[in-house]
Amino acid sequence: MIxxxxxxxxxIEKIIKSMERVVLIGCGVCALDxxxxxxEILEKYTKIIEEKGKIVAGTLMIDGIxxxxxxxxxxxxxxxxxxxxxLVFSCGSGVQVLSMITGxxxxxxxxxxxxxxKQRAGHFREACVMCGDCVLNDTxxxxxxxxxxxxxxxxxxxxxxxxxxxxxxxKDCAWVLIYTLLAEKHKEANxxxxxxxxxxxxxxxxxxxxx
Amino acid sequence: xxxxxxxxxxxxxxxxxxxxAPKGIGMKNITRKLKILEPYIDLFNVTDNQRATMRVSSIGxxxxxxxxxxxxxxxxxxxxxxxxxxxxSDLLAASLLGLKNVLVITGDHHSIGDHLYTKPVYDLDSVxxxxxxxxxxxxxxxxxxxxxxxxxxxxxxxxxxxxRPMQPHLLKFxxxxxxxxxxxxxxxxxxxxxxxxxxxxAKDEKVxxxxxxxxxxxxxxxxFINESVQxxxxxxxxxxxxxxxxxxxxxxxxxxxxxxxxxxxxxxxYHFMVFGLEKEIPIILKETxxxx
Numbered sequence: 001m002i003x004x005x006x007x008x009x010x011x012i013e014k015i016i017k018s019m020e021r022v023v024l025i026g027c028g029v030c031a032l033d034x035x036x037x038x039x040e041i042l043e044k045y046t047k048i049i050e051e052k053g054k055i056v057a058g059t060l061m062i063d064g065i066x067x068x069x070x071x072x073x074x075x076x077x078x079x080x081x082x083x084x085x086x087l088v089f090s091c092g093s094g095v096q097v098l099s100m101i102t103g104x105x106x107x108x109x110x111x112x113x114x115x116x117x118k119q120r121a122g123h124f125r126e127a128c129v130m131c132g133d134c135v136l137n138d139t140x141x142x143x144x145x146x147x148x149x150x151x152x153x154x155x156x157x158x159x160x161x162x163x164x165x166x167x168x169x170x171k172d173c174a175w176v177l178i179y180t181l182l183a184e185k186h187k188e189a190n191x192x193x194x195x196x197x198x199x200x201x202x203x204x205x206x207x208x209x210x211x
Numbered sequence: 212x213x214x215x216x217x218x219x220x221x222x223x224x225x226x227x228x229x230x231x232a233p234k235g236i237g238m239k240n241i242t243r244k245l246k247i248l249e250p251y252i253d254l255f256n257v258t259d260n261q262r263a264t265m266r267v268s269s270i271g272x273x274x275x276x277x278x279x280x281x282x283x284x285x286x287x288x289x290x291x292x293x294x295x296x297x298x299x300s301d302l303l304a305a306s307l308l309g310l311k312n313v314l315v316i317t318g319d320h321h322s323i324g325d326h327l328y329t330k331p332v333y334d335l336d337s338v339x340x341x342x343x344x345x346x347x348x349x350x351x352x353x354x355x356x357x358x359x360x361x362x363x364x365x366x367x368x369x370x371x372x373x374x375r376p377m378q379p380h381l382l383k384f385x386x387x388x389x390x391x392x393x394x395x396x397x398x399x400x401x402x403x404x405x406x407x408x409x410x411x412x413a414k415d416e417k418v419x420x421x422x423x424x425x426x427x428x429x430x431x432x433x434x435f436i437n438e439s440v441q442x443x444x445x446x447x448x449x450x451x452x453x454x455x456x457x458x459x460x461x462x463x464x465x466x467x468x469x470x471x472x473x474x475x476x477x478x479x480x481y482h483f484m485v486f487g488l489e490k491e492i493p494i495i496l497k498e499t500x501x502x503x
Contacts, residue, residue: 162374176379
């Protein structure tokens with residue numbers, strides 16, 4: 001899932017100032033799960049925005065604002081409303097979908113941060129940096145590009161001590177962990193080879209897939 | 212030919228010292244340190260934006276020191292601040308300026324530095340950078356394009372011999388050798404038993420190792436190191452000696468001399484990182500008979 005976080009209050013206040021008549025649209029998938037969207041959030045910000053003297057013309061939840069076809073269908077529910085801009089609670093993908101479809105100014109209070117696994121409600125951990133050049137088959141299914149803050153792919157750096165990371169001593173060194181897991185299965189040979197540098201041609205942006 | 216290469220082949224113990232690149236272009240401090248050490252030290256090794264704090268570049272400073280003082284240097288080159296294009300062009304520029312020796316490092320993470328919101332690069336890691344240097348020395352760039360005029364870069368790398376578990380570090384050490392590392396410089400060593408344990412595994416590789424030696428100013432500084440410098444650990448017995456009164460400068464010199472003595476059959480030289488106590492290096496070198 002995609003993790004989003006609220007911008008700082010000063011920033012949000014500035015954004016509210018730029019609004020007139022707004023509709024609030026929340027995403028019912030990732031943002032809902034990480035607490036940056038949902039009925040309660042829409043209700044909370046409706047109140048805050050109205051307190052600042054702006055008009056909230058309506059609210060709407062959509063289960064996946066990154067899905068253009070779905071958004072086109074769902075927007076019919078608010079077509080009678082009188083509004084001049086939309087405040088969206090979703091990842092950056094959703095912001096842009098709404099902009100393209102409605103042609104209206106879109107505001108967001110959120111920053112889109114990373115791809116996560118969910119441990120339990122409210123607890124998320126980054127799991128994949130979407131590098132386009134996956135090494136998990138060789139690394140005991142631990143991603144060094146994600147779990148090592150330096151993203152290095154040929155073994156631990158000199159700051160790794162007692163199996164812990166130089167950057168965050170609470171955290172396991174990704175490379176010690178990978179080595180230990182492989183050694184348990186006598187598969188250290190997996191990482192004896194020199195891993196090639198990542199091929200950033202996969203990173204030619206914006207990326208697209210037509211399947 | 213690189214003086215470092217020649218000394219590693221012929222001298223019993225090679226002596227290098229680290230100079231911290233300053234923030235700014237004021238050269239007074241570094242010149243003073245260099246003058247103290249020059250009669251005793253074989254080569255000067257200059258840091259590259261150490262601890263992720265912005266400094267004058269290692270290559271620029273090394274070229275300056277070689278030109279002004281006729282010393283030979285080792286420039287450090289970190290993977291944090293440059294992509295593969297910049298790394299190669301800096302290596303070529305260094306060769307053009309007459310610099311012969313490079314020490315390849317991953318680089319401290321920017322979260323401990325003074326530019327917290329910078330973009331860390333790590334496009335190549337230290338192993339891949341060593342491979343790239345081998346290619347340049349063979350007249351090809353990373354992508355396999357032919358160079359017009361090839362450099363002759365003598366490349367080394369770092370290893371942390373006292374970090375445990377040792378096997379992952381040993382694995383990377385061996386990869387660095389396969390990738391072209393011709394010498395190693397270690398993190399500061401305080402625990403000589405751990406170092407020797409590592410050397411037992413490493414010596415068959417027959418790549419020279421310069422053991423990192425430091426001077427611990429006092430017990431407060433030792434505490435600071437233990438708390439804030441990941442990768443270094445000053446053992447309790449040394450902490451005790453530093454805090455038992457008396458002249459702390461004698462104690463720290465004694466400690467350094469003992470470490471040097473203890474490692475004499477386990478390394479090919481010493482690399483000094485002394486945090487402002489350069490004046491004491493000549494004393495240590497004389498006491499350990501490394502210089503006459």
